[in-house]
Amino acid sequence: MIKTELKSAVIKFAGDSGDGMQLAGMLFTDTTANKGNEIATFPDFPSEIRAPQGTVAGVSGFQIHFGESGVYSPGDAPDVLIAMNPAALKANLSNLKPACTIIIDSDNFTERAIGKAGFSRNPLENGILSDYQIIEAPITSLTKSSIADLGLDNKSVVRCKNMFALGMVFWLFNESLDQTINFFKQKFAKKPALVKANIKVLQTGFHFAETVEAFTSSFFVPSAKKVAGIYRNLTGNQATAWGLLAAAKKANRDLFLGTYPITPATDILHELTKHKWAGVKIFQAEDEIAGVCSAIGASFAGDLAVTTTSGPGMALKTEAIGLAIMTELPLVIVNVQRGGPSTGLPTKTEQSDLSQALYGRNGDSPAVVISASTPATCFDWAFEACRIAVEHMTPVILLTESYIANGTEPWKIKLLDELAEIHPNTAESHEDWQPYKRDKKTLARKWVVPGTTGFEHRIGGLEKEDITGNVSYMPLNHEKMVHLRAEKVAMVTNDIPLQKVKGRNANQLLVIGWGGQFGILFGAVSKLQIEGKNIAFTHFNYIHPLPRNTKKIFEGFERIVVCELNNGQFANYLQAQFPEYRFERFNKMQGLPFTVKELKGKFNELLNDD
Amino acid sequence: MIKTELKSAVIKFAGDSGDGMQLAGMLFTDTTANKGNEIATFPDFPSEIRAPQGTVAGVSGFQIHFGESGVYSPGDAPDVLIAMNPAALKANLSNLKPACTIIIDSDNFTERAIGKAGFSRNPLENGILSDYQIIEAPITSLTKSSIADLGLDNKSVVRCKNMFALGMVFWLFNESLDQTINFFKQKFAKKPALVKANIKVLQTGFHFAETVEAFTSSFFVPSAKKVAGIYRNLTGNQATAWGLLAAAKKANRDLFLGTYPITPATDILHELTKHKWAGVKIFQAEDEIAGVCSAIGASFAGDLAVTTTSGPGMALKTEAIGLAIMTELPLVIVNVQRGGPSTGLPTKTEQSDLSQALYGRNGDSPAVVISASTPATCFDWAFEACRIAVEHMTPVILLTESYIANGTEPWKIKLLDELAEIHPNTAESHEDWQPYKRDKKTLARKWVVPGTTGFEHRIGGLEKEDITGNVSYMPLNHEKMVHLRAEKVAMVTNDIPLQKVKGRNANQLLVIGWGGQFGILFGAVSKLQIEGKNIAFTHFNYIHPLPRNTKKIFEGFERIVVCELNNGQFANYLQAQFPEYRFERFNKMQGLPFTVKELKGKFNELLNDD
Amino acid sequence: MINMETTAVQCALKPKEYASDQEVKWCPGCGDYAVLSAVRKTLSELNIPKEKVAFISGIGCSSRFPYYMGSYGFHTIHGRAAGVATGVKIANPDLSVWIISGDGDALAIGGNHFIHAIRRNINANLLLFNNQIYGLTKGQYSPTSELGMITKSSPHGTIEEPFSPGELAIGSQSKFFARVVDTDLKTMVAVLKQAEQHNGLSVIEILQNCVIFNDKIHSAITGKETKAENQLILEHGKPMLFGAEKNKGLRLMGLELEVVTVGENGITEADVLVHDAGNPNPTLHYMLTQLKSPEFPVALGVIRNIKAPTYDQALHNQRAEEKANSKFHSLNDLFLSGNTFRVN
């Protein structure tokens, strides 16, 4: 029996929406992350609550990439696929690595199920799988028989079959069952029969894999060499929520969330609402407009105010964001992007709300726009959004995306002491105070907490007179204020780090990315750099304003390509500002992240194309 | 007595909000337009319903530029100012031509009024007016005494004083009183005392001017040499309304307007709602969202559907416009721009909603964007918006602006026979029909009228499958549809005229304008061309897509400057598409149109700056 | 426009012939299926050709409804179905327009359009699928969720009093309000027929079960054992009787309703209120919408149904009148009217 060591591996659990694939995937993730691996995950499920059983549309998948190093993305294609039924097999057939391993629940390959999945003949028999390592296991029936004696109802019994598959996978990768066993002990503490059943099935799967000797080899993935510290897994949405909590604490303000549920942003609400103990004020509004307006009210009243949404909800908030711009109040707007336009593809990923974030308001209305790179760093970017908002007195739009919002990554826990202080631009002295008097360095006006004597003032959406903040219709004042609002936002550039490049010596191709595609882009470029290609990479998290050295970075490259999950929005934005350079585009609009393979293909093409 | 002939002249009536300046201005406009002059007007009034009497903030002004030729704008500064009180004088002092004539109602220059206007001393006495021709007339008291015998109440008597001023101005320009007299006869047909009073005061003013010999000269402005035909005056909003009426007629569809009042767009509603006789269906909705949604519903149901608004209302409509883009329904969205951001400057003009029109939606969501140039041509552009919408099955955003929406211009009446037919892309044959099957030339899908048998189908905001229009989450289909939607809009370029340039042989400076600043830009460039400057001008009405020859136009110029009433939005848009050229910017954000003077100054600077 | 009467005979369809070719994707056991059946049955029994019907929905599980009907359909955006439907009806008054909306869609984000559509009395049927939860977004509380309810967005219980859709509708000047349960197909069809035949906005609240995120929330009312005691099925002109033996009834005492038992304490059927859905005075209808179990049975059936002008009809009347009285007969007349001048 061979035990192959792998630097990293990709596993995909796929089955019906009801088959518990998300749980199996998460439990595997926990074990491997706990062991100290780098990980990246990609849950992918139908937008219907219960899509039709047994069909391709109803397949729910969870892909995990784990390893010692080089895990920048959930991986292009799995090394091991678990297909609980024919539809799950069908859905993944077009995207498999050559000679990969496929574990199949043979109980579910009935004629009916095969037909429903859209196969004309039994794929286990017609030879189309001959290039792969097929492991057929009667998962459903073995699950049933292994716990027949526990007296559970049939539904509960069948629900355990994901643990059988998980057990097999654990064996295959020489991972321990301990953590999963502990999970069930805690989760079902009050239902011992369920604990027993799940553990039993898990072990049965593990032992089955060992005994049947169907696998010609097993694998071993060594732990990553990570920075020392305490880690935990976080999804992007969780990390965003925690980053907001931490920022409020460090700014010494209460956190206020005014929001309306929308996929894929709702989990931020779900997470924050659990933490009322930490003082968060949660307002689930009647719609997005009330959500953002309540946040603006809370900001006026002195809280660190946040609103969360996705594209269609963002559209509804734009009028109110204009009000926050005119009144120069701090406000954090998180847009977890999904596929558009309109209702579009609610559960799929995309980066197509960038133009909306930059320009989607009436009048000249500049706001700060930043974006997050990976699930765990959503923590830092949410924190940074809050910092900029309260220190610079401006709305800040934070763009994340479905892909990282739902994906998981180990987060090196940051305790409060390790986080920088945030200094809200609070009015402290009456002397010389005026509602629209500005800090010289940042051009930020002062933040006043209503209720305090001597700072009474009125603000609103009509044009403000410089300094006094009174309503003013005077022509030159308006022009001045348009400039001041623009400059205030532009000056944030002095308060953010310089833009970095990976591949300082390259001069042939510069790859530009932004937002949540960081991992995959980084991975693809790294591979080409190792192959000796003349290629560099720069990734933008600060979108508006751009870091002050941005222009310098573009200098000297023969070609520059902007890679994004939309029809060229960031490229347009850069092109308008840097006409000296030509920004080529690599766009993908499939509701899916890039794959390393297609990126490498594109970059090689650009490199050879001279 | 000298009678000077002028090619054109600028007159400004200024007084308190209650002084009837708008009426006086409009009556003068009617007379001179009727005589066959070119005209351009600029009403400018406070945004309060009744601003505080006697203060500068409460001044209401109406400027009219009329002449034989060269009237491209309401003029930079008046040749004749009528100042009914000290505040009106104060408000205009900084913007007067040297040696211009100022008619003053001396009755109102009391100490109190002078103080209220913000003068420290009496301006009639302290010498600050010594450079001007001051005509002091006791307008209020002469008005009173002239009609003391008619038995009117004091309020009605005082209200007539605008006619005294108007009478004087008519004398000064050797214009006839006939048309104004007729106006009152019709307007107050049922109140003969008011007819008498107004006519009497008008004539008294006229005779006063003749008798007092205060004027050292009078003027004569010959009629314009216009294209022969029947003309009438229209404001931009009226012209927009009529263009929509005409388009519906030529497209053989009912016109549906779903809207919510907002300054300065409401007059389109006011106008259209008068014409229910013509079959218009008017729905004053509960808010902007219901306004645009009802229009989308009406479009789905087969009407030519329109929604009208201004910036803040536009912000609220963006989510629904995305729905119209996804469902590929015809829809005309008129945005009469005002000063922004937020509530901004509701009664002032600006062009700052361009970025919002282009990009203000979630996802990649292309729409056609066009703009109108002058009050009267709003008719043509509204008509064109409808044509493109129904022939190309797309939302079309028509940008006009406060300045032309409220301004007046003689319109050469177009009878229905003179207008082109509009051919909606209606589904006619069942054969081969599918909801998302497209016309090869335009990529437009077919428009179906619900109620007709055999075309039953369902549409919605989720991504559509190519051809069938069924819901589809498939990756490649989405990418294809993103491209198809973009291409469909891009292909409108094949169906619009080529972009024109004024000044074919120039190669030093190209001036670019768009929207309602046409007249002033054209005027300024013309003057410089006459002076022999190497300057050319091109004005964009089609913004997205641009005319197919756009790039060619930019070729060969040393410098290109984009002039717009915002912080550089059109310049950014062009720069992103044409990195080969450098677009310099001349931006004004004062809630006011450009003036010929400042444009000439800027262009001369650019011309000499090499 | 096609005359409905002449085409009615030739296109009489069976309920299932109103289906589209799309697979129905609600969860097995979802209450929405019952409504789909009831609507198909209603259209069939009223013999309405499928091309004469438009289903306009917002966003939510329930709002997928239009895809499952072979009629014209528009799955719009969240909360705006009533707005879109208003345009559809004004533009195309011959259509039978059905607005499909959830409790979140109609009463959270769509609350404004809901109350205004009712006030204007646009001629359409509004089906309000009230499962007291946001289904599609996987289980947050809605404006109809009971106070204290634990959901994904209220792990410590909600702190807001819910709307009662009936009270809100009547407060918005509703002319037709009905309530049905998803388990009673017969009553649903009967009510839907009256709704379709009513001129004006007919609001039908459907107590609908969401098996996944809010299972059994209506079970006190719909449960086999409890329903007889908890359902008061109103019929116009009939006494308000309920209970397994149909011997319980409602009586008015001052401004309070009271449950009485016929045959007990000298109560006779004459003491029991008789339902008058057509009474313009909304007071009793308003009181009926408020009844809550267990103290009272829940009022079902058509609670209010009164005649009033519809917005769309008034709009078309006004157009016709203006046309008849106008001094203009063509746009040319308008263009040439008033102050024109000739340049030669």
Place this chain on the structure above:
Amino acid sequence: MINMETTAVQCALKPKEYASDQEVKWCPGCGDYAVLSAVRKTLSELNIPKEKVAFISGIGCSSRFPYYMGSYGFHTIHGRAAGVATGVKIANPDLSVWIISGDGDALAIGGNHFIHAIRRNINANLLLFNNQIYGLTKGQYSPTSELGMITKSSPHGTIEEPFSPGELAIGSQSKFFARVVDTDLKTMVAVLKQAEQHNGLSVIEILQNCVIFNDKIHSAITGKETKAENQLILEHGKPMLFGAEKNKGLRLMGLELEVVTVGENGITEADVLVHDAGNPNPTLHYMLTQLKSPEFPVALGVIRNIKAPTYDQALHNQRAEEKANSKFHSLNDLFLSGNTFRVN
């Protein structure tokens, strides 16, 4: 937080000391002036320091109100005052929050926030300036304009039935609803005091005259000659009497109200209803809001005023409870909880 009681004495202000330095810009004769006086008087009489008050308005003539008060103020965007105010009150519960809104602002574009703020019972005062017209945009009909009214946007008369703000509020579960006229400063101040002292959302409909675009629309109710017959000024615990001689009253007959004259046809004061603003049963309040002249006097004063938990209080209670019971005491506890692992 500053203790209001201790500061109250030192900052007792006269009404005019609540003014800001901005010139008031409403039209001469506008009804809004009266409300401004009444609010200043109310704050003064209740001795509320001006820095403890926030005025949150939408857009409209009336919404300029905050500029004229020397307190904290926010002139927001059209229709959203209630949304913004909700955030203000939650964030800063010590503030006395006043929502200022017109009939267009609150009931057209802001209708959704209006009904939800009422339902949630956020502790604030909502002043609804009802002039039955859009003033600021120069005279289009609003959702409270009478059917058939001629305005700039309805030259042939409107075709929609108006909302009755009281009915809509009660249909939205209102706990405090009052109505006043702009001509009666005394009642207005009395009502505003009760509103401020009520815990929860107090809705005060002000029948306000717009001299420019809708002059005298309330004159039947406010006119010197007619007001005695047309105003029923309700006081809690007092009989519902009105008329120049205070001898007319309201009586309940079944579910209808009826005007009677004390001393005629054997009617005594005992037959006349006694106002109970605190009755949780909303039926009579609902009926009172509907009274219209000339058949009935219009009900003024505090129509409904009942105790109920407020949203903001419940929210803060829940936070306190969670804090007290939490296993976490710092974010560090949270970050380190559950499945963590150490890398060395």
